[in-house]
Amino acid sequence: MNEYELIGSPGCGSAIIEMAMRIAGIPCRLTDLPYLEPGPGRDRLLKLNPLGQVPTLVLPDGRIMTESAAILLHLHDVAPQAGLVPSASEPERVTFLHLLLRIVGAVYPTFTFGDDTAKWTLAGPAADRLRDTTTERRTNLWREINALVGAPHALGEQFSGLDLYITVMSRWWPGPDWFKEHCPALAAVALQAEKNPHVAAVLARHFQ
Ligand SMILES: N[C@@H](CCC(=O)N[C@@H](CS)C(=O)NCC(=O)O)C(=O)O
Structure with missing residues (x-):
């Protein structure tokens, strides 16, 4: 099975998701790119995420997720035991x-x-x-x-x-x-x- 690919950039919000993936034990390939710099990396990012923002996540089945909060909630669905999100029953x-x-x-x-x-x-x-x-x-x-x-x-x-x-x-x-x-x-x-x-x-x- 393919693994997740997290597209990010040093010091950016992608670090939040990288931490979450490690804590959840979800294997993930990291692609760092200079997200603001014109070039092949940004061209690819813009195709995946028209806002050109990181984090952008490529799912194992090839679907794309943007928005760190959506990604965090998704990681909780995949690995609820990691405690990234309190469950619905918790105050x-x-x-x-x-x-x-x-x-x-x-x-x-x-x-x-x-x-x-x-x-x-x-x-x-x-x-x-x-x-x-x-x-x-x-x-x-x-x-x-x-x-x-x-x-x-x-x-x-x-x-x-x-x-x-x-x-x-x-x-x-x-x-x-x-x-x-x-x-x-x-x-x-x-x-x-x-x-x-x-x-x-x-x-x-x-x-x-
Ligand atoms: N709402 C987005 C914001 C992501 C975001 O703004 N990331 C910054 C890097 S830390 C970025 O890509 N900025 C480039 C831009 O907005 O053009 C999220 O939560 O993932």
């Missing part, structure tokens, strides 16, 4: 779904539109303002999420895929020092997750 599932969609639906787009602002507005004051407003929105969202998470994991005693998002995304702008100062609960969740050897191995591959 933690409500918080899980809320925060998962908050992170992916609200925080992630602040990077989509805030990382390279001139792509959306052309260079100049509008681009500068878009950078400021997306940064403000992101930091407000993280503060909100910080107030909602437990300890030592985002869901309290229970590990979940949320911890992987927080661990990877707290390394992105405004970065770990900002999280330590302004969102200590999220910084603590990331620190706890790093103790998992699968998480540590993926962090070493992506962020060294």
Whole structure:
């Protein structure tokens, strides 16, 4: 049987899915490519995912999945014993779904539109303002999420895929020092997750 192929890029959201696949024990071929750089890698990515985003997952039967949250939920269907997602009968599932969609639906787009602002507005004051407003929105969202998470994991005693998002995304702008100062609960969740050897191995591959 073919295995999964995870298309990703160093330091990107694909690291979240790489961690999840390792924790779930799902064999997977990793294809790293410079997702923004014109060339054969990006050409292939655009054929599979018209947004040109990573993670993009090729399933063993050749079907394509985009969107990290969808992929995480799928991995839970394949390997529920890994505990990536609380089961439907667990009360933690409500918080899980809320925060998962908050992170992916609200925080992630602040990077989509805030990382390279001139792509959306052309260079100049509008681009500068878009950078400021997306940064403000992101930091407000993280503060909100910080107030909602437990300890030592985002869901309290229970590990979940949320911890992987927080661990990877707290390394992105405004970065770990900002999280330590302004969102200590999220910084603590990331620190706890790093103790998992699968998480540590993926962090070493992506962020060294
Ligand atoms: N909603 C998507 C967002 C993925 C995403 O934006 N990935 C970034 C890399 S970390 C990307 O590919 N950016 C390129 C772009 O948006 O053009 C998900 O959750 O998978």
